[in-house]
Amino acid sequence: MGTDGYDRYREEVIGRANVADTAELVDFYHDLEAQHAGALWTVANKIEPWEPATESVPIVWRYDRLRGHVLRALDLVTPEQAGRRVVYLANPGRRDVTAAVGWLYSGIQVMGPGEVASSHRHSASALRFIMEGSGAFTNVDGHKMTLGRNDFVLTPNGTWHEHGVSEDGTVCTWQDGLDIPLMNALDANFYEVHPELQQKVGFPIDDSTATWGNAALRPAGETWSKRYSPLLKYEWEPTYEALCRYARVTEGSPYDGLHMDYVNPHTGGPPMTTMGASMQMLRPGQHTKAHREVGSFVYQCAKGSGHSIVGGQRLDWKERDIFVVPSWMWHEHVNGSDREDACLFSFHDLPVMRALGLYRVEGLTINDGYQPLIAA
Secondary structure, eight states: OOOHHHHHHHIIIITTTTTOOOOHHHHHHHHHHTOOOOOGGGTTHHHHHHEEEEEOOOEEEEEEHHHHHHHHHHOOOOOHHHHHOOEEEOTTTOOOOOOOOTTTTTEEEEOHHHOOOOEEEEEOEEEEEEEEEEEEEETTEEEEEEEEEEEEEEOOOOOOOOEETTTTTTOOOEEEOOOOHHHTTTOOEEEOOOSSOOOOOOSOOOHHHHOOOOOTTOTOOOOOSSOOOOEEEHHHHHHHHHHHHHHHOOOOTTTTTTEEEETTTSSSSSSSEEEEOEEEETTTOOOOOOEEEEEEEEEEESEEEEEEEEEEEEEEEETTTTTEOOOTEEEEEEESSSOOOEEEEEOOOOHHHHHHOOEEEEOSSGGOOOOOOOOO
């Protein structure tokens, strides 16, 4: 049987059972439904597809279009009223859950000078990527950190945390990323407000970065037994410097450019057990080749501008824009400038995929590794 013949066989016979709906079978299906059961052959290809069949769709949220709505929330609700003053991002393909892509949640939070949200903790792991403003801070289990543009911050699951802006600061926005949809799908989510609403600062300001943020140096005698990174804030300046140094000695990946992962300095693994994060640099004019991975990605442009082709669709982006790549979907990136580099921050669920032995990646082998564009 030739390849085309096998594909038809797989679709018509194996994937979609070749069973005619006789009157007797229809009665049988109704009887099963009354018993809260069903015949597997009627849904086999739906519940066990040949490859990942995501409902998430490629989409870009343009910050300049959302920013006015985000800032308007400052006048409409207080942090006390809202709990968290956030505009969440809803993938139009995920009508069943509130998710940006796959089982990942994203939102844009805004706070004004002098505001502090109540301290809380939850089963979901969370991260922040600072978008704009000055004076922002977060307090994680007593570790208070000052935050600046493009800083990447952890609030691991089960940790008390609160966010705010100093009295002398400006309006601040940041992207929140959480695995809330995954926790809810597992029926494992808890949420708790701190009994005193605010927690005390128990360590010197920015002690996490001073202790663990020294690249190849590790403090002698320091131990760490928790499942998340002891480095809670990854600053933008040393991250960008690391990419620039890396660029001097390597061509990087043909699929992701100069690509570096944020890691737990104690273990070398991902910062948290369920979510990882990366920063990648595209050289001026660079157009990466297409590949696909088992895992969902939320990107935010940290520097420059360009576009990505995701599932054959072109998504244009510039600084602070957010876009997504659904699982097992071809994607490639293009730096729109021939003079300056572009940087993309991303967070993803690859730690889950790898821990479960599900991760898979492949490059596109046709058309020189580039996707054809699908007409809009």
